[in-house]
Amino acid sequence: MRIRERLANIAAVEGVVVALIFLAMIIFFSLSSPYFLGSQNLRNLFVESTFTVLLAAGTSYVLIVGGIDLSIGSVLGVSAGLTLLTMQKTNSLPLAIAVGLASGAAIGLLNGGLIAGMGINPFIVTLATLSIFAGGLNVLTTRAQLIGTPSKSFASLAQGSVFGLPSPVLITAIVVILLELVLIVTPFGRRIYAAGINDRAAHMAGVNLRRLRLQVYILSGAIAGLAGILLASKLNSVQPGLGSGYELTAIAAAVIGGVGLSGGQGSVWRSVIGALFLATLSQGMQLLSISSTWFTVVTGISIVAAIAFSRMTQRLAATVRPAASPPEPTQPEPEPSEDRTPAAAG
Amino acid sequence: MWEIMSSRSTDAALLVDDQDTGPQGSVVLEARGAGKRYPGVIALDDVSISMRRGEIHALLGENGAGKSTLIGILSGITEPDSGEIIIDATPIKFSNAAQSQSVGITTIHQEQTLAPDLTVLENIFLGRELRRGSLLGRFLLDERAMRKRVEHLVEEFGLTAEDLRRPAGTLGALKQHAAQILKALAFDARVVILDEPTSGLADHERMSLFENMRRLRDRGVAILWVTHRLDELFGLADVITVLRDGRNVATVDPGTQTPDSLVRLMVGRRRSAVADNSSQARGTRWSGPEEEILRLESVSRAPLVRDVDLVVKRGEILGIAGIAGAGRTELARIILGADRADKGQISVNGKQVRIRNPRDAYNLGIAIVPEERKTQAVLGDFSLAKNISISDLSRVTRAGMIIDRSAERKLANVYVRDLEVKTSGIQQKIRNLSGGNQQKVVIARCLFTRPALMIFDEPTQGIDVAAKNEVYRLIYEFVDAGGGAIVISSELPELLRVSDRIVVMREGRVAGEVAAGPAQSEDERSDRAEVIMALAVRSSS
Structure with missing residues (x-):
């Protein structure tokens, strides 16, 4: 087998390329800095990345169904604010978590209602709600002092650890695995892909697009709400502008991981790889004392590189003829009664 | 300059x-x-x-x-x-x-x-x-x-x-x-x-x-x-x-x-001639009770469908003829719930129903093979198996929420074999099949939902003679087993061949009905074709 063919076969496995680059980057950083693989650094890396990982996981649902959700950053901020406010007022952890999740889901319901119910373009709807709820958080923070709650149990949500694992990492891991499973094995997940591949055909085949899109946006909002709860617990304070820009990082992570913006392709774990990639990049640059102002530049370059690379591997895979292709099953049956071959008569 | x-x-x-x-x-x-x-x-x-x-x-x-x-x-x-x-x-x-x-x-x-x-x-x-x-x-x-x-x-x-x-x-x-x-x-x-x-x-x-x-x-x-x-x-x-x-x-x-x-x-030498004799292709007809499956009463959706009444019974193929723009596809979309009727009543199995979306239609036992296969039917990146199961995932779902993939493959394979889809395997992407085979997969998707009524909208558009005959065979098998079918086609010979009755639409209305059926002489056929064309194009006064 020629090297080219082997390369093409490897590249054809979904997500392998990003994972390999990710691995190469980890090796590079660990050789460049002795601290990189230190347990404290890894711990920081994972804890810091949980918020992006969660948002990216939720946003992959939206992207696969063929939509986009720009509001998740401000949903995160508003949920964080309302969670902390509830903690301050009631000191009830379950209630605070419920408020955080419900506020996210409610904004998702609003997004989904406008998009699926009224048929407004998702980019426009979520751009508007992004603005509305970023402003809402600003109003909230001027009305209430969202600094600190003495509750230990609330703090332990994002600062504690279970079996030596930081609890936000554990929570995120469980949620991500659940999201991936739901997408892969349930009818709900199957319909999401179908709608993303060809929404008109899915509709004619009996997929209830309206309900499906509504559900996806609610889910996206609720996941952003969860990220907000964790962030509030970690910071133990909520400032105006919290969460702004997270939506773009999450979408960038999904795209770097290989989730298409046109719908129907990608998966949760690919977005997670993309998010971890960006987090590692940021951490590594800090360790190498590269100014953090360069980070967004590198993020942008990564997006372009990821797209360009996937196009190249697609082309490579298309030009190489796979050796193990199945034979055509269409063999004409010989008919003994008619022996003459149809010849050209003209 | x-x-x-x-x-x-x-x-x-x-x-x-x-x-x-x-x-x-x-x-x-x-x-x-x-x-x-x-x-x-x-x-x-x-x-x-x-x-x-x-x-x-x-x-x-x-x-x-x-x-x-x-x-x-x-x-x-x-x-x-x-x-x-x-x-x-x-x-x-x-x-x-x-x-x-x-x-x-x-x-x-x-x-x-x-x-x-x-x-x-x-x-x-x-x-x-x-x-x-x-x-x-x-x-x-x-x-x-x-x-x-x-x-x-x-x-x-x-x-x-x-x-x-x-x-x-x-x-x-x-x-x-x-x-x-x-x-x-x-x-x-x-x-x-x-x-x-x-x-x-x-x-x-x-x-x-x-x-x-x-x-x-x-x-x-x-x-x-x-x-x-x-x-x-x-x-x-x-x-x-x-x-x-x-x-x-x-x-x-x-x-x-x-x-x-x-x-x-x-x-090639596989088939010697066109099987253009419909009575040959059609098997034993449905002999059970001829219950009504679908009844429309003055169904309208301005401006393309106006006061349409029609009935489809078990074991029957109803053809709908008309020129482009006569409202045939629009009528099919109403029956499927893809569009809402402004007025009129739809009854399925004798009960009045509201069909708000295609999901409702599938739940009532109505399935469609849409026109424009590429844009309205085929899920290109999905495998054959996934294309077949999408309209009724409950058949392959265990514990109410998990798709049993091996059951899905096995069941889909039964349909692929029954319908004689030419493919390298159930996991092949539907995109890579020829048009006729894609159409068979779309029909398999409908049959998979075990429907009572199937609507075929231009079912043989863009597929070859042999595949057409197989599509006709599938329609016959479905109705002869007690189903009802609506066939919409712009090709009159095709409609005359497959239908038991033909309703002609013109400018959104039912312009008339013509008996069809298998035992026709060539003269009779061309007479009927002329009657249908006259109904379809005569300008309203």
């Missing part, structure tokens, strides 16, 4: 006859030994074809015979693995569609490729607009010059000057075809490739299209014409090339052929 356009497209070169490209009958375009392989398939194997000035060259073949690949190569979309393309005795290599266009090859595809919101004139000059002469004028379009260039062609090809100003999307299929022809002629097309131009056209519209093809021929254009309808060929095609399994099996003079002999060439 100064023009940015290249010299080829100046007004003087507009009339093809003015070009010095040799006499009628000289070879314009030739493919020699063209070959193309895709993973697992040899799509085209050493095919040669030559096209002459002023000649209509018909290209025949079953689905998957290599017609699309050959067209792709000639129009620069597909790069051949072997062989060469020769224009004016010079070998040439296309690496994109624009290059093929620039040497005068225009392809008019099965699906309309006009931008629906642009006017016809804008469409004709899209990407090749004429500009004004002055220095600043370079940034301005010269609409007058563009209009002038095509106006003498407009009426000849059945359009009006007014049509040029209308958005292309508001024109009917025939006029859109005419617009495409103008688009080709405005830029000296020497070869026009027509990919199944008559699908979706009513009979009288086809006649106008054929007139347009003759006019193109008279202008010295070489026409490559892909069609599935053998009856159209005679009297129009000058030469016929038949492809089978990626090879050129014959290039023949139509005068030496009959429809039967062409079918033999297309299908």
Whole structure:
């Protein structure tokens, strides 16, 4: 087998390329800095990345169904604010978590209602709600002092650890695995892909697009709400502008991981790889004392590189003829009664 | 006056006859030994074809015979693995569609490729607009010059000057075809490739299209014409090339052929003739109770469906005839819940129902094989198995929430085998199947939901003769087992053949009903066809 063919076969496995680059980057950083693989650094890396990982996981649902959700950053901020406010007022952890999740889901319901119910373009709807709820958080923070709650149990949500694992990492891991499973094995997940591949055909085949899109946006909002709860617990304070820009990082992570913006392709774990990639990049640059102002530049370059690379591997895979292709099953049956071959008569 | 356009497209070169490209009958375009392989398939194997000035060259073949690949190569979309393309005795290599266009090859595809919101004139000059002469004028379009260039062609090809100003999307299929022809002629097309131009056209519209093809021929254009309808060929095609399994099996003079002999060439020795006897194909009819499955009472949706009453019983095939725009597809969409009726009542199995979306319809036992397979039915990136199960995932779901993939594959495989879908396996992506096999998978998807009523909207559009017969067989099997079917088709012979009764629609209303059924003489059939055509086109008073 020629090297080219082997390369093409490897590249054809979904997500392998990003994972390999990710691995190469980890090796590079660990050789460049002795601290990189230190347990404290890894711990920081994972804890810091949980918020992006969660948002990216939720946003992959939206992207696969063929939509986009720009509001998740401000949903995160508003949920964080309302969670902390509830903690301050009631000191009830379950209630605070419920408020955080419900506020996210409610904004998702609003997004989904406008998009699926009224048929407004998702980019426009979520751009508007992004603005509305970023402003809402600003109003909230001027009305209430969202600094600190003495509750230990609330703090332990994002600062504690279970079996030596930081609890936000554990929570995120469980949620991500659940999201991936739901997408892969349930009818709900199957319909999401179908709608993303060809929404008109899915509709004619009996997929209830309206309900499906509504559900996806609610889910996206609720996941952003969860990220907000964790962030509030970690910071133990909520400032105006919290969460702004997270939506773009999450979408960038999904795209770097290989989730298409046109719908129907990608998966949760690919977005997670993309998010971890960006987090590692940021951490590594800090360790190498590269100014953090360069980070967004590198993020942008990564997006372009990821797209360009996937196009190249697609082309490579298309030009190489796979050796193990199945034979055509269409063999004409010989008919003994008619022996003459149809010849050209003209 | 100064023009940015290249010299080829100046007004003087507009009339093809003015070009010095040799006499009628000289070879314009030739493919020699063209070959193309895709993973697992040899799509085209050493095919040669030559096209002459002023000649209509018909290209025949079953689905998957290599017609699309050959067209792709000639129009620069597909790069051949072997062989060469020769224009004016010079070998040439296309690496994109624009290059093929620039040497005068225009392809008019099965699906309309006009931008629906642009006017016809804008469409004709899209990407090749004429500009004004002055220095600043370079940034301005010269609409007058563009209009002038095509106006003498407009009426000849059945359009009006007014049509040029209308958005292309508001024109009917025939006029859109005419617009495409103008688009080709405005830029000296020497070869026009027509990919199944008559699908979706009513009979009288086809006649106008054929007139347009003759006019193109008279202008010295070489026409490559892909069609599935053998009856159209005679009297129009000058030469016929038949492809089978990626090879050129014959290039023949139509005068030496009959429809039967062409079918033999297309299908090889596998089938000896067209099974055009419906009574043969239809098995034992449903003998159970003839209960009503569906009843519509004065169903309306302005402006396309008005006061429609109809009934479908078990074991019955109801055909719906009508010209394009008569409201047939719109009616099907209402029954399926894809569109809501303004008024009227729908009853399923004797009970009045509200169908708010297709999901409701499937739950009531109604399934559809939609028109426009590519855009409305096929989930291209999904495997066959996933395409089949999508409409009723509950059949393969365990514990109420987890898809049992091995059960899904096994069950889907039963349908693939029953329907004789030609595939390398249940995991193959549906995108890689031929049109006829894709259509069988879509039918399998409907059968998978175990429906009581199936709606077939143009079920044989763009598929070959053999696949058509298999689609008919599947419809028969379904109704003979106690199902009811609605068949919508623009091909009258097809409707007369498969239906038990035919309802004719005109301008959104039921214009009349005609009995059909299997035991008909040829005379009886043509009488009925005439009655139906009369009902379909008679203007309302």
